[in-house]
Amino acid sequence: MPIQRKKIKSSLAPGWYFMQGDEACAEGAIAAGCRFYAGYPITPASEVMIRMVQRLADIDGVFIQMEDEIGSISSVIGASWAGAKAMTATSGPGISLMTEAVGYAVITETPCVIVDVQRAGPSTGQATRPAQGDIMQVKWGPHGDNEIVALAPWSVQEMYALTIKAFNYAERFRLPAFIMADEAVGHLRETLVVKEEVEVWDRYKAPGLPPFGTEERNGVPPMPSFGEGANLLVTGSTHDSWGFRKTADPAVQARLTERLVLKVRDFKDEVIETESYFLDDAEVGVLAYGFTARAALQAVKRLRNQGMKAGLLRLISIWPFADEAIIKLGKKCRVIFVPEMNRGQVAGELKKYTTTPIISLPKTNGEVIEPGEIVEGIRRNMA
Amino acid sequence: MPIQRKKIKSSLAPGWYFMQGDEACAEGAIAAGCRFYAGYPITPASEVMIRMVQRLADIDGVFIQMEDEIGSISSVIGASWAGAKAMTATSGPGISLMTEAVGYAVITETPCVIVDVQRAGPSTGQATRPAQGDIMQVKWGPHGDNEIVALAPWSVQEMYALTIKAFNYAERFRLPAFIMADEAVGHLRETLVVKEEVEVWDRYKAPGLPPFGTEERNGVPPMPSFGEGANLLVTGSTHDSWGFRKTADPAVQARLTERLVLKVRDFKDEVIETESYFLDDAEVGVLAYGFTARAALQAVKRLRNQGMKAGLLRLISIWPFADEAIIKLGKKCRVIFVPEMNRGQVAGELKKYTTTPIISLPKTNGEVIEPGEIVEGIRRNMA
Amino acid sequence: MPDKEKKKKEKAKKAVNIHINQKWCKGCYICLEVCLKKVFEKSLEVSEKGFNPVVAVHPELCTHCLQCEMLCPDLAINVEKEG
Amino acid sequence: MPDKEKKKKEKAKKAVNIHINQKWCKGCYICLEVCLKKVFEKSLEVSEKGFNPVVAVHPELCTHCLQCEMLCPDLAINVEKEG
Amino acid sequence: MKEKIFQMINTEAFPTPFCPGCGHGILMGAVLRAIAELEYDMKQMLFVSGIGCAAWIPSPHFKADTLHTLHGRAIAYATGAKLYNPKLKVVVISGDGDLSAIGGNHLIHAARRDMDMTVICANNAIYGMTGGQVASTTPLGSITTTTPKGNQEPPFDLCKLVEGAGATYVARQSVAAPIPLTRILKKAISHRGFAFVEVLSPCPTHFGRRNAFRTAYDMIQSLKNSCISTEKIRGMSPEELLGKITVGQLVDKGTEGGRS
Amino acid sequence: MKEKIFQMINTEAFPTPFCPGCGHGILMGAVLRAIAELEYDMKQMLFVSGIGCAAWIPSPHFKADTLHTLHGRAIAYATGAKLYNPKLKVVVISGDGDLSAIGGNHLIHAARRDMDMTVICANNAIYGMTGGQVASTTPLGSITTTTPKGNQEPPFDLCKLVEGAGATYVARQSVAAPIPLTRILKKAISHRGFAFVEVLSPCPTHFGRRNAFRTAYDMIQSLKNSCISTEKIRGMSPEELLGKITVGQLVDKGTEGGRS
Amino acid sequence: MIQVRFAGLGGQGILLMGEILGEASVIEKKYVGQASSYGAEARGSACNSDVVISDSWIDYPEVTEADVLACMSQGTYEQNKTKVNASSGIIFFDSQMVKPDPASSLKHIPVPATEKALTELGNRMVANMVLLGAVVKALNLVTEESLRQALTSRVPPSLLKLNIKALALGFELGRIREI
Amino acid sequence: MIQVRFAGLGGQGILLMGEILGEASVIEKKYVGQASSYGAEARGSACNSDVVISDSWIDYPEVTEADVLACMSQGTYEQNKTKVNASSGIIFFDSQMVKPDPASSLKHIPVPATEKALTELGNRMVANMVLLGAVVKALNLVTEESLRQALTSRVPPSLLKLNIKALALGFELGRIREI
Numbered sequence A, B: 001m002p003i004q005r006k007k008i009k010s011s012l013a014p015g016w017y018f019m020q021g022d023e024a025c026a027e028g029a030i031a032a033g034c035r036f037y038a039g040y041p042i043t044p045a046s047e048v049m050i051r052m053v054q055r056l057a058d059i060d061g062v063f064i065q066m067e068d069e070i071g072s073i074s075s076v077i078g079a080s081w082a083g084a085k086a087m088t089a090t091s092g093p094g095i096s097l098m099t100e101a102v103g104y105a106v107i108t109e110t111p112c113v114i115v116d117v118q119r120a121g122p123s124t125g126q127a128t129r130p131a132q133g134d135i136m137q138v139k140w141g142p143h144g145d146n147e148i149v150a151l152a153p154w155s156v157q158e159m160y161a162l163t164i165k166a167f168n169y170a171e172r173f174r175l176p177a178f179i180m181a182d183e184a185v186g187h188l189r190e191t192l193v194v195k196e197e198v199e200v201w202d203r204y205k206a207p208g209l210p211p212f213g214t215e216e217r218n219g220v221p222p223m224p225s226f227g228e229g230a231n232l233l234v235t236g237s238t239h240d241s242w243g244f245r246k247t248a249d250p251a252v253q254a255r256l257t258e259r260l261v262l263k264v265r266d267f268k269d270e271v272i273e274t275e276s277y278f279l280d281d282a283e284v285g286v287l288a289y290g291f292t293a294r295a296a297l298q299a300v301k302r303l304r305n306q307g308m309k310a311g312l313l314r315l316i317s318i319w320p321f322a323d324e325a326i327i328k329l330g331k332k333c334r335v336i337f338v339p340e341m342n343r344g345q346v347a348g349e350l351k352k353y354t355t356t357p358i359i360s361l362p363k364t365n366g367e368v369i370e371p372g373e374i375v376e377g378i379r380r381n382m383a
Numbered sequence C, D: 001m002p003d004k005e006k007k008k009k010e011k012a013k014k015a016v017n018i019h020i021n022q023k024w025c026k027g028c029y030i031c032l033e034v035c036l037k038k039v040f041e042k043s044l045e046v047s048e049k050g051f052n053p054v055v056a057v058h059p060e061l062c063t064h065c066l067q068c069e070m071l072c073p074d075l076a077i078n079v080e081k082e083g
Numbered sequence E, F: 001m002k003e004k005i006f007q008m009i010n011t012e013a014f015p016t017p018f019c020p021g022c023g024h025g026i027l028m029g030a031v032l033r034a035i036a037e038l039e040y041d042m043k044q045m046l047f048v049s050g051i052g053c054a055a056w057i058p059s060p061h062f063k064a065d066t067l068h069t070l071h072g073r074a075i076a077y078a079t080g081a082k083l084y085n086p087k088l089k090v091v092v093i094s095g096d097g098d099l100s101a102i103g104g105n106h107l108i109h110a111a112r113r114d115m116d117m118t119v120i121c122a123n124n125a126i127y128g129m130t131g132g133q134v135a136s137t138t139p140l141g142s143i144t145t146t147t148p149k150g151n152q153e154p155p156f157d158l159c160k161l162v163e164g165a166g167a168t169y170v171a172r173q174s175v176a177a178p179i180p181l182t183r184i185l186k187k188a189i190s191h192r193g194f195a196f197v198e199v200l201s202p203c204p205t206h207f208g209r210r211n212a213f214r215t216a217y218d219m220i221q222s223l224k225n226s227c228i229s230t231e232k233i234r235g236m237s238p239e240e241l242l243g244k245i246t247v248g249q250l251v252d253k254g255t256e257g258g259r260s
Numbered sequence G, H: 001m002i003q004v005r006f007a008g009l010g011g012q013g014i015l016l017m018g019e020i021l022g023e024a025s026v027i028e029k030k031y032v033g034q035a036s037s038y039g040a041e042a043r044g045s046a047c048n049s050d051v052v053i054s055d056s057w058i059d060y061p062e063v064t065e066a067d068v069l070a071c072m073s074q075g076t077y078e079q080n081k082t083k084v085n086a087s088s089g090i091i092f093f094d095s096q097m098v099k100p101d102p103a104s105s106l107k108h109i110p111v112p113a114t115e116k117a118l119t120e121l122g123n124r125m126v127a128n129m130v131l132l133g134a135v136v137k138a139l140n141l142v143t144e145e146s147l148r149q150a151l152t153s154r155v156p157p158s159l160l161k162l163n164i165k166a167l168a169l170g171f172e173l174g175r176i177r178e179i
């Protein structure tokens, strides 16, 4: 792949930090090379913005607080085409407003990172409380078919590390990449250990090649920036490989819509990341992601102590979905429990890939799921 | 159920009409008692609006063209609380912008009807071309968990009839109900036969009872209007049964989020509607919805003529999803083909309910699916 | 006696009753600072919510100007003439 | 001779070349109506896109005022002085 | 008066969730007083708000129909309610961020339409609820969490903005002057057509704290000092006017009642 | 000149998709002429547009970087690009509906910020692309598909709106006067800070047809008759001014270059 | 069931032809499906207007294989001639606008619609109605009366007379053609 | 691993206690999880600040069962006393603000934090640091030095001196307590 992968020195001095998740996310962005941030305040994501104000000021980056979230994502896309690695952070209501522009980023193949620090909905709901209610939204929010990448950090360490990865995937696949955090991990303060180097991927440049099409059905074209003399034609309408609008040509529409999907689906294994705990001999599977996975890990350990052969599969990436890992998990386990802070969004998704009984353990009372609740939920259902 | 069901005389004189789908949709709205329309122009939904201007003027209803789609849905919600049966119509980009307010309508339990005349995306895509790309969006667009109703007309006749039903379900369940049309059926002109009477359901009123809570876990509370002296407290934040904000109370959040989901899931059979063709002895199943189902019906007939035991299950309602019908279909058929004008959205959903092989026949070139293509797609896969 | 003066007299005559809702007062002390007559003082009691509300220690000095009542952000003050 | 007049003279002297892009012209006839000198006429030919473009039938009358060129919505007119 | 006002509020919702000394509480009182003096029936009124501290002024405190909407959308919701039931007296009360940042478009379009409603903008020059970020009304140089070195972006003159958009009644007043404020609110609420009142309302917690105001009273005092009424302004020299804020009625166009 | 202009366009994108006689084509020519006369390098320019017929003026016709965005969002996209690369000369060209209806909020905020960019609003008083619905600029009484009995809502005075929002350069001109238009475009494009030009640009297909204009030229002629320059307006009586539109430069504030 | 396609350039009034035939068929209590396709530009691009007419519910309301093609431009003739039913299909064409393919084995019927519209009515804009009248009459798709009624509901009063004349001219042409 | 909960009312500086202990622990290269919960209002509502400290990665970083509860208000004492480890848990409480439950079998340690802050430093606002110092010292959670360093990074310079004094006062109290 022509994307440029390099190891660079960490922007944050190596060492141990006591840091909030939202702040670590901002640090990850800076480390990944983010030099443009546009945002709009919202609980519980505002701390990302506040850290970015401070950090970007140090390094001559651009910060702007826009008039709303639509403005934020719009200017992030504009900045990306001007050459920036760019980011915004918000929560569910902001993601809802950004929906249309996310679709625009998908069709124009604009790299950008969107952080969703989820809070309890629907609607304004309980604005200061954690939730995982936007999992399906980030995949299906915009009209049409939109392939995106979404990662779910479970710790402050991952708020840092996965944000870097999100930037890398955004450049690699030229699309919006999401960080699916939640209030619990966003506001959590933890030990963050920063290493000497970080791996950063840079935009693939190839002047002369078309910026919106490739020979392959599943390719990612190179991306010029404004001001480079490329006479860029960027449009959210269907376009040919040079960017000319083709709003009545079936072949162009077919080719474009197919490529936008295949360029991710065909290479999904580059993104899909899971972690297994005690799965070798597990009979009772637990699948979890984000902060909930930490409660699930504790729960699995407790169940093991109680003699139950429980194991945990943690999703680190959410989209593209870890289909094969689920198939394997289904083969191994008699039953799979899915604790999540929503009404069973990922539990539903699992059913697409396995016939093993899926038991959803939803919790939507604005509080995090505790290990004891998972233990209890599993015991109740296994009795 | 305390919802008031009544038969009233059709607002359109009984008889035969040659009418466009979008216009029939507007006529259905008027017949159902819609007296407020707010909209913003967009191809291919503008014709709904234009018909509404004319019809509402005749009957002293309210029409307003708002500054954007956010304004449209917002004023629809405002009007609904003022007592109106209210509607807006748009296409994918407009649905994307309405996302946040749809979630508001869900949590405040505001009846309203949203018509999505789908066009080819993602993003601006091919604005004048048909698609079925917003199926997942209307369910999953807003953040949090949002249960809604969505119906997919396949003809001008159904643009009329299902719009009436959408209004009825909106009132029955107090939620936003969607009409999932597409450019092909929206712009199609067909014979519309109007009967003497239509069945219309009216808002459940019970002064003195709480407007936002019920005794049952899955109930629908009565709905007062502004100006009736109810001292209504309407809020998109989590609230108790009288509307007082409870943004830190886990019990209230749990109860509300659960009821918003159960009030639909537990009564889904009142909404779910499918139609079977040649399924009695079918070995090869076809599942389709909307305009595509008409091509599928033709295709199935052709395949039957060619000796293949094909049958069609048509989804009339899309959300809540026809789980049981799918389970039955899966048991009956060796394989299920799903032609749709998107990259396999409903095909994916089917996998949650059956282990019978699902073969997606996606088409996203901005053109409708023709019967011959379905025949060919099935033959190719069955060879 | 012109009307205006009459009123003034009446006003002066009547005693003023100052009620402070101790549950609503958040101890912002706007009233305390705005009152030219120094009617208020901080209370030493801590309220349910952890505030020190004010108390009207010199209601007899009050001129019924209502500045405190109108500027109280918590509708916690009620200055009423007696009788 | 003052500069201005000189220019005028020169202008008058030079013949004017009027080119109309028959593929771009959409037959809106703004040029035809705006030209005080009545230089243009509708063509009888139908273009590829089904329009009847204009033709410059009297280029010799043209004063090079450029109104037609500037008001043509399709960049279809080019009025040039020869030489 | 006070008794009347107590009948207009949901006492069970008190004490309010506002911080000690928040200007929004003073504004709440002024609105209630204005309505009480107008002798309007709360049962015929609809109060609409967006999201933010200011949006909590009517909801749930007012014993009337209240519609607490989404961030920025109050006016659009109000438009629908008013159009369908023109008998409702519609008053929108919300924050500067809500009405003029994210909600700016609905604001100018309602002004253009001359929608028959009153919009009261509680301007604290900051995003209070989310912890003190810069607003489109924050004065140049002010410290906020997102302008740690002082705001560099010129703020809106909200009254000029809505006037430019076509509003038929425009006024500004501060909570530091509750009597003139109440008077203006009465005029605005009884205006037929689109009436806009910008109310300067201090946020001691997020604006005051970061910008060298010691107490809530300091902020009230500072408003008293810097506000000058439209009448007094005549004849003042530019030097005298430096740093001053004009308050009072700025636009009052006759209207046939606006759109409803 | 013409040759220069031909080097500034993608000739393969011609003929344009505009209807015969569309004012947007005339505006396109004027913008190109202005840039040619300014001798700006198209390679250093970025043209941003929203969705609508007017949004097609630069995209794909201009041989420069063009960013054809979403309906209403052009200015917000432009803001990001300009802030990240201040060397870009950013010109937004879009329709009245795009910039002032759905996009009104970004418009007023960019004006407030004095964002260093030029915004050219092609105002045809209608939604052209979607088939002729009423716009927030449609004159009272005009027939559109959504106001079959004539528009009842007052339109924006766009120039007053952006002035009220804080724009440092504001002008209005019509395509019927291509020379003054080009002059104003030159000033606006070379202005440092936020420059706004409202260009009256007829839509014969959807506005003209429904409002008794026989031909595109009729609409040009009518603009010529009703536009009066700011200079000429002085000393004219109210009767003379009835139904007239002021054109020319309306605001020109010195600025240090605006935000970028 | 019969599938009819009208084809030509934007500006020739093709869409109206389909709509009027559709409306007329519904007047006769038929089931009709009518759909159009056209380019983004208002003028000059190819457009089709399809009508499917049946005595009962129509499964698939779009033209999959035309029984009848009525054509007013060369380009659309070329595009559509292969989409006509190879065994029984008929092509009507405007004899001034279209030069038929001599190699085609399909039944071709020339209709001097533009010519007659110009010469007899002095307005080529109503050529579409002349052609429509001819097709309808020749194939007896609907009655003259239904077609006139449909026309009346779709054409502004000021243009009605002219259009009715054009239709009549078409009926005349359709009557004398033997099919 | 040890789980510590600080509890009290908004305005008492509870959140800062957890943050400083967390920061100090990281200075000592410990793994820490620190989370707070508080009401919507800025003042007067109950709030908790939880710290979990461990030498290795912490699976679940929230307090599930407190080993230590340090409490500054009666209400939060009542709420939290049942959330303390029943066998080995310890409750520190501000002796002026909290009246301990005589029925409780848990180890209770009174700390006159508010009293000392008022009497010795003349400022009840730093009672939190007194209590924090006492808890840390009594249990030897981190060194005095680390805590001071953490404090320095989190408190504005103008208030630093006072806070350090308060901390020292706390260390004193913690030292003399036998646990």
Ligand SMILES: Cc1ncc(C[n+]2csc(CCOP(=O)(O)OP(=O)(O)O)c2C)c(N)n1
Pocket: A040, A041, A042, A043, A069, A093, A094, A097, A124, E051, E052, E053, E054, E055, E071, E094, E095, E096, E097, E098, E099, E122, E124, E126, E127, E128, E129, E130, E135
């Ligand atoms: C779409 C959306 N974006 C952001 C927020 C977060 N939010 C809540 S209130 C608010 C600002 C409130 O400021 P203002 O309107 O000035 O009211 P104040 O709190 O200052 O009175 C914001 C940004 C939200 N609720 N919804």
Ligand SMILES: Cc1ncc(C[n+]2csc(CCOP(=O)(O)OP(=O)(O)O)c2C)c(N)n1
Pocket: B040, B041, B042, B043, B069, B093, B094, B097, B124, F051, F052, F053, F054, F055, F071, F094, F095, F096, F097, F098, F099, F122, F124, F126, F127, F128, F129, F130, F135
């Ligand atoms: C979110 C969204 N809503 C609606 C539309 C449909 N739409 C496309 S262009 C347009 C209006 C264009 O009007 P204007 O900006 O005035 O440009 P004009 O065509 O008149 O030049 C609309 C409403 C859209 N593309 N996206």
Ligand code: SF4
Pocket: C018, C034, C035, C036, C037, C038, C039, C061, C062, C063, C064, C065, C066, C067, C068, C069, C079
């Ligand atoms: S009414 Fe006036 S004098 Fe009396 S207490 Fe209040 S402020 Fe003081």
Ligand code: SF4
Pocket: C020, C024, C025, C026, C027, C028, C029, C030, C031, C032, C053, C054, C071, C072, C073, C074, C075, C076, C077, E021
């Ligand atoms: S103004 Fe009101 S809240 Fe403030 S101290 Fe006085 S009584 Fe208490």
Ligand code: SF4
Pocket: D018, D034, D035, D036, D037, D038, D039, D061, D062, D063, D064, D065, D066, D067, D068, D069, D079
């Ligand atoms: S330049 Fe002037 S005179 Fe010459 S053809 Fe054009 S309009 Fe006529």
Ligand code: SF4
Pocket: D020, D024, D025, D026, D027, D028, D029, D030, D031, D032, D053, D054, D071, D072, D073, D074, D075, D076, D077, F021
């Ligand atoms: S103005 Fe241009 S497009 Fe119009 S007729 Fe003349 S040359 Fe043709």
Ligand code: SF4
Pocket: E017, E018, E019, E021, E022, E023, E024, E053, E054, E124, E128, E129, E202, E203, E204, E205, E206, H042
């Ligand atoms: S944060 Fe500011 S605006 Fe909000 S309640 Fe507190 S003082 Fe008032």
Ligand code: SF4
Pocket: F017, F018, F019, F021, F022, F023, F024, F053, F054, F124, F128, F129, F202, F203, F204, F205, F206
């Ligand atoms: S519809 Fe109007 S604005 Fe659009 S191209 Fe045609 S004439 Fe121009």
Ligand SMILES: [Mg+2]
Pocket: E052, E095, E096, E097, E122, E123, E124, E125, E126, E127, E128, E135
């Ligand atoms: Mg504010």
Ligand SMILES: [Mg+2]
Pocket: F052, F095, F096, F097, F122, F123, F124, F125, F126, F127, F128, F135
């Ligand atoms: Mg327009």
